[in-house]
Amino acid sequence: IRAAELDKCLSKMGEDIPKKTRKAVDDLSRGIVNKLLHGPMQHLRCDGSDSRTLSETLENMHALNRMFSLETEISVLEQKIRAKVEQTQT
Known part of the structure; x- marks a missing residue:
């Protein structure tokens, strides 16, 4: 734009x-x-330090997806974020 x-x-x-x-x-x-x-x-950055941060990040992603009618595959992004969180917790 x-x-x-x-x-x-x-x-x-x-x-x-x-x-x-x-x-x-x-x-x-x-x-x-x-x-x-x-x-x-x-608000979209997630360092994986805790589940609250992950939850807030996912909520923000879903909100932006709705607000801007984005065609983003949230599930793919969600999987990447969850994998990052799991990696930092081990």
């Missing part, structure tokens, strides 16, 4: 934009996206 919107913006600005300005706009869009995603990404 960011790249598509950036391309639209830059094309509206014209061909004669200096590279420095293009890079500044690119950096700006990247920074905004990173700041918006930082919090949600923190």
